[in-house]
Amino acid sequence: MGLMPIMRWTIAAGLILIAVNAHATPGHKLLNHCKSGEGRGLESAIPFGTCLGFASAVMEAMIANGRDERLKVGSSSDAGVEYGYMSGHNACFPVGTNPGDVRNAAKEFLNNNPDKLDGKAVDLVAEALAGAYPCK
Structure with missing residues (x-):
């Protein structure tokens, strides 16, 4: 089995675990996943x-929210950028x-x-991505 099928199954398993736990995931729980996923095996x-x-x-x-004109707070004029919006945060992701x-x-x-780790992980990740991929 190659690396790509293993990666797909790993991502699928992670998404299933998130979906099963329907309440809002706190930031500290997501950080624990991110840190414990650094090893091998x-x-x-x-x-x-x-x-x-x-x-x-x-x-x-x-x-997806950025494509909805009703939610659009700002935009980017760069054709190579996809605009994103969530939880009051704007981000401009380079295509790819x-x-x-x-x-x-x-x-x-x-x-x-x-x-901030007691906050909702989804809001914290949106804030993180807005900082990492700011709109110009």
Whole structure:
């Protein structure tokens, strides 16, 4: 089995774990997944997939919201950028933004803002991505 099928299953497992736990995930719980997913082997694959999948899902939701003219607060004139909006945060993602970069931006933000970790992870990741991918 190659790396891509394993990565797909890892991400799918992480998304299922998030979906099963329907209440709002706090930032500290997502940060724990992001940190424990740094190792090698199967025991770190699920936390890695959870962190990657969560951050990627927030980015995709922001982009989907950004396509809705009713929610659009601002925009970018750059044709190579996808506008995103969520939880009061605007972001402009270069077309083809790497999910690993999105995960790293979210993890770094959570790590650097311990005072915010009791907040909803979805709001914190939106804030992280707005900071990492600002609109010009």
